[in-house]
Amino acid sequence: MNRFQWGETTADHGESHITSQTGVALYDGNDKTNFVGGVLGLTTHRLMWKENYGKSTAICLPLSLVKSLEEQPSxxxxxxxxxxxxxxxxAGQPSGPASFSKYDFIRLSFRDSGESEFYRYFKQALQDKKWEDKVLPPSRPAQGGRHRPGIVGIERSIQQKQKQTDSSINQxxxxxxxxxxxxxxxxxxxxxxxxKIKDRQGDITEDETVKFKAYLLSMGIPNPVTRETHGTGDSYYKELARELASVLKKPIKExxxxxxxxxVYCRVNRxxxxxxxxxxxxxxxxxxFEMLRLPVRLRTFDSGVKVLQLSNHSxxxxxxxxAHVVEENGSLTAEELAQLIGLSVILSKERLLLTEKVGGVCRDDSEEGLRFYPNLFLTKT
Amino acid sequence: MSSVEVPWQYSFPPFFTIQPNIDTRKKQLEAWCSLVLDQLKKDKNYSLDVNEAQKSIFSNKEINRKLSLDGIYMVLDELQKRGNLEWKDPKTKKECLVMWRTPEEWGKMIYKYITDKSMTNTVCTLFELSSGDETAGEEFHGIEQWLLIRALKTLENDGKAELMKFGDNEGVKFF
Incomplete structure (x- = not known):
C-alpha cells in the first residue's frame, strides 16, 4: 500500500485513459483498507483509485512498480x-496514503465484477510499457511541476499568480x-x-488674437485655477467661479x-x-456666482435638477x-419638445413644468406617459 | 355616457389628470362638477355609486382616459363643499346623494307651482306632488321622497308650509 501516492486524475502528457471499473475495494496484502467501493481507473501509466467519478484527486500507483498480476476467482x-x-x-517518491506496508502486493476486489476485462487490459498495459516511452513534454516551465501536491503547492501557485498580476499592473x-x-x-x-500671443499683441491684429484665443478656449482652459495656485479657502472658489463664468457664458448662450x-461638470473638466x-x-x-455678480446663475428646479443659466435669462x-410650441403641435411630451427645440430631455421637461406652473400648459398623465397640452381650461370658456 | 351634449373638456385628455397648477385645477374641478350635475339631472338620477361612476361618467373610452379614484373623490368633495352632495355613509364614502338642485331651490319651485295653481291652504299628499297626474309636466315630478321632504322642510322653516302625518300617508299644507 505504501507504493500508492496522491495524485490527480487528469492525464499526464503522453498518458491516456484505458478503462475504469466501479465498486472496487483495495486490500493491502491480505488486510482490508478504508478504500472501499470506489472507482478503479487504468491508464497507460498508472493505476488510480478514487471515491467516485466526480472526484479529481485519487491515489495512484505507477505501473512501473508492478511486477506481475494474478487472478483470484470469486x-x-x-x-x-x-x-x-x-x-x-x-526512495523519495511523492507522499501517499500509507508510509509503510509489510506486504509487497495489493489486492483489487471487484465487488461489481468486471474483473476479467480489467485483468486483460491491465496485462496489456503492463506489456506495452507505455510509461517508458520518452515523450518530450511541451515547453512547460521547468519549475512549476504539474502536481506539487499539498498546501505548499497551492501556496506556490498563488504566489506565482500574484507575481504575474503585480508585473502587469506595474506595466x-x-x-x-x-x-x-x-x-x-x-x-x-x-x-x-x-x-507668446500676449507678447506679440502688437504684431498680430487684434482680430487674430481673439480668434486664436477662442480656439484655445474651445480646446481647453490654458491656465486652470487650481488649489496649488489659489490656496484652499474662499479665494480658490472665487477664482474658480470667475473662471467658470467666463468659460461657460458662450456655451450656455448657445x-x-x-x-x-x-x-457643465463634463464640459469644464474636459x-x-x-x-x-x-x-x-x-x-x-x-x-x-450671485455674490460676485457674475453673468451666470445657479438655479435649482423644484424637481431638484440643477442648472446654470445666464442672469439675463428671461x-x-x-x-x-x-406654450406657443405646444400649441402649435397640439400636444407634446418632454422628449418631443427636446427634439423640436434641440435641448436635452431633462431641460425640456423643466421648461414644460415651468410653463405649467404659470398656467401656460396642462398635463395629461396616462399610461402612455406625461404629455402636455395647451391650457384650454384657462383659455377656452 | 348617454348625454346628448358633451362638454368639450370630456374629449380633452388633460381633463382626466388632476392638474397640479392650482388655477388650472380650479377650472378643471368646476368643469367636472357641472358635468356630473348635468349628467345626473338629465338622467333624473339622485344618487351616485362611486364604483359605477368610475366606469361611466368619469371615463371616456373613446380617448382611453379615466379619472383616477383620487380625482373622483376630489370632484365629489368639491360637490359636497358646494352643498350638492351628501355621502350616504361619510365613513365608507361609497355612495352619495346628489342634489343637482339644492332643497331650497326645489322648495321655491314647488311653492311657485302651488301659488300659481292657487292651492295654498289646501293639503296634498307627498305622493300627489311627486307622482300625481297633475304634476306630470313639472320638473319636480319624480323627485325622490327624501329630497321632497327636505325641500318642504325648507318651506316649513320659512313658514310657508307644514308637514303633517296621517296614518301611513304624509301630507303637506301650504300657506
Missing part, C-alpha cells in the same frame, strides 16, 4: 480479486505615467503659446440660456484637461415660447 461470499505484486518502493501604470508626462508637456506648450450642472474639478468644488464655486420669454 468464491462463496468472496468477490473476484486481482493480486498485484509490487516492486520495492522507490500599465508605467504607460499611464508616460501619458501624464506627455500631457504635462502639452499643457506647457499651450501656456507658452498663450504667453444652448438656449440654460445648461444642466452635469453637462476643458481643464489634467486639473480635474470635483463635483463638490464645482457646486461651491457655482454658489458664489423666464417669461421661455414659458411663452414653450
Amino acid at each position: 468464491g462463496f461470499a468472496k468477490s473476484a480479486k486481482i493480486v498485484v505484486y509490487l516492486q520495492e518502493p522507490v 500599465s501604470f508605467q504607460d499611464l505615467k508616460q501619458l501624464m508626462d506627455k500631457a504635462q508637456e502639452m499643457v506647457t506648450l499651450s501656456k507658452t503659446i498663450v504667453s 444652448c438656449g440660456g440654460m445648461m444642466t450642472v452635469t453637462d 476643458a481643464r484637461g489634467m486639473e480635474l474639478l470635483s463635483p463638490e468644488d464645482l457646486l461651491n464655486a457655482c454658489d458664489l 423666464e417669461e420669454e421661455v414659458t411663452h415660447k414653450t
Whole structure:
C-alpha cells in the first residue's frame, strides 16, 4: 500500500485513459483498507483509485512498480480479486496514503465484477510499457511541476499568480505615467503659446488674437485655477467661479440660456484637461456666482435638477415660447419638445413644468406617459 | 355616457389628470362638477355609486382616459363643499346623494307651482306632488321622497308650509 501516492486524475502528457471499473475495494496484502467501493481507473501509466467519478484527486500507483498480476476467482461470499505484486518502493517518491506496508502486493476486489476485462487490459498495459516511452513534454516551465501536491503547492501557485498580476499592473501604470508626462508637456506648450500671443499683441491684429484665443478656449482652459495656485479657502472658489463664468457664458448662450450642472461638470473638466474639478468644488464655486455678480446663475428646479443659466435669462420669454410650441403641435411630451427645440430631455421637461406652473400648459398623465397640452381650461370658456 | 351634449373638456385628455397648477385645477374641478350635475339631472338620477361612476361618467373610452379614484373623490368633495352632495355613509364614502338642485331651490319651485295653481291652504299628499297626474309636466315630478321632504322642510322653516302625518300617508299644507 505504501507504493500508492496522491495524485490527480487528469492525464499526464503522453498518458491516456484505458478503462475504469466501479465498486472496487483495495486490500493491502491480505488486510482490508478504508478504500472501499470506489472507482478503479487504468491508464497507460498508472493505476488510480478514487471515491467516485466526480472526484479529481485519487491515489495512484505507477505501473512501473508492478511486477506481475494474478487472478483470484470469486468464491462463496468472496468477490473476484486481482493480486498485484509490487516492486520495492522507490526512495523519495511523492507522499501517499500509507508510509509503510509489510506486504509487497495489493489486492483489487471487484465487488461489481468486471474483473476479467480489467485483468486483460491491465496485462496489456503492463506489456506495452507505455510509461517508458520518452515523450518530450511541451515547453512547460521547468519549475512549476504539474502536481506539487499539498498546501505548499497551492501556496506556490498563488504566489506565482500574484507575481504575474503585480508585473502587469506595474506595466500599465508605467504607460499611464508616460501619458501624464506627455500631457504635462502639452499643457506647457499651450501656456507658452498663450504667453507668446500676449507678447506679440502688437504684431498680430487684434482680430487674430481673439480668434486664436477662442480656439484655445474651445480646446481647453490654458491656465486652470487650481488649489496649488489659489490656496484652499474662499479665494480658490472665487477664482474658480470667475473662471467658470467666463468659460461657460458662450456655451450656455448657445444652448438656449440654460445648461444642466452635469453637462457643465463634463464640459469644464474636459476643458481643464489634467486639473480635474470635483463635483463638490464645482457646486461651491457655482454658489458664489450671485455674490460676485457674475453673468451666470445657479438655479435649482423644484424637481431638484440643477442648472446654470445666464442672469439675463428671461423666464417669461421661455414659458411663452414653450406654450406657443405646444400649441402649435397640439400636444407634446418632454422628449418631443427636446427634439423640436434641440435641448436635452431633462431641460425640456423643466421648461414644460415651468410653463405649467404659470398656467401656460396642462398635463395629461396616462399610461402612455406625461404629455402636455395647451391650457384650454384657462383659455377656452 | 348617454348625454346628448358633451362638454368639450370630456374629449380633452388633460381633463382626466388632476392638474397640479392650482388655477388650472380650479377650472378643471368646476368643469367636472357641472358635468356630473348635468349628467345626473338629465338622467333624473339622485344618487351616485362611486364604483359605477368610475366606469361611466368619469371615463371616456373613446380617448382611453379615466379619472383616477383620487380625482373622483376630489370632484365629489368639491360637490359636497358646494352643498350638492351628501355621502350616504361619510365613513365608507361609497355612495352619495346628489342634489343637482339644492332643497331650497326645489322648495321655491314647488311653492311657485302651488301659488300659481292657487292651492295654498289646501293639503296634498307627498305622493300627489311627486307622482300625481297633475304634476306630470313639472320638473319636480319624480323627485325622490327624501329630497321632497327636505325641500318642504325648507318651506316649513320659512313658514310657508307644514308637514303633517296621517296614518301611513304624509301630507303637506301650504300657506
